Amino acid sequence: GENVEQHPSTLSVQEGDSAVIKCTYSDSASNYFPWYKQELGKRPQLIIDIRSNVGEKKDQRIAVTLNKTAKHFSLHITETQPEDSAVYFCAAGYSGGSNYKLTFGKGTLLTVNP
Amino acid sequence: NAGVTQTPKFQVLKTGQSMTLQCAQDMNHEYMSWYRQDPGMGLRLIHYSVGAGITDQGEVPNGYNVSRSTTEDFPLRLLSAAPSQTSVYFCASSSRQGGYTFGSGTRLTVV
Numbered sequence: 001g002e003n004v005e006q007h008p009s010t011l012s013v014q015e016g017d018s019a020v021i022k023c024t025y026s027d028s029a030s031n032y033f034p035w036y037k038q039e040l041g042k043r044p045q046l047i048i049d050i051r052s053n054v055g056e057k058k059d060q061r062i063a064v065t066l067n068k069t070a071k072h073f074s075l076h077i078t079e080t081q082p083e084d085s086a087v088y089f090c091a092a093g094y095s096g097g098s099n100y101k102l103t104f105g106k107g108t109l110l111t112v113n114p
Numbered sequence: 115n116a117g118v119t120q121t122p123k124f125q126v127l128k129t130g131q132s133m134t135l136q137c138a139q140d141m142n143h144e145y146m147s148w149y150r151q152d153p154g155m156g157l158r159l160i161h162y163s164v165g166a167g168i169t170d171q172g173e174v175p176n177g178y179n180v181s182r183s184t185t186e187d188f189p190l191r192l193l194s195a196a197p198s199q200t201s202v203y204f205c206a207s208s209s210r211q212g213g214y215t216f217g218s219g220t221r222l223t224v225v
Binding site for chain 1: 162172204213214
């Protein structure tokens with residue numbers, strides 16, 4: 001089955017700096033790569049996703065890049081703010097037809113210091 | 115549009131007891147899944163369903179059963195609760211376009 005590795009497990013940055021979280025996946029059939037943000041005591045919420053036919057996607061201060069050959073994808077947050085502090089999860093899976101399941105990384109605790 | 119609704123929010127069970135965690139979605143999503151979240155372990159897939167009447171096992175299925183008789187509902191049954199099943203359980207649903215919407219979670223403690 002799919003295996004997703006996520007690094008680093010913790011990341012501390014100063015407000016205004018950029019943050020980068022990296023993930024690798026094992027199954028070349030995976031074609032869908034979402035990122036979730038989870039604040040303390042809350043549910044995970046989708047912040048951005050990318051499909052295997054796209055190399056990069058941006059949404060304001062957040063961007064995701066995908067390298068299918070190397071089987072890795074990354075989340076980039078620019079101009080970080082204290083409210084970006086949370087646990088971030090990457091996930092990989094196959095989405096299509098009669099099969100859809102996501103495998104998650106173990107998460108990255110991002111702390112943005114004012 | 116309530117999204118994904120999970121009940122109960124909190125539950126304490128004694129070892130050996132059984133119970134059902136309820137999950138319902140009103141978005142007409144085909145895909146539904148159950149995950150458990152433990153500290154340092156991320157979200158691990160228990161069971162998932164790609165449509166009514168179709169279910170399959172995930173990464174950690176032992177001790178859990180599911181059924182999907184309707185598109186809306188996907189209950190998770192604990193057959194005989196064990197302390198190792200103490201966790202936070204999340205139900206999630208998605209359309210074919212992807213992107214799970216998660217419920218608010220059930221915090222389960224087995225003593």
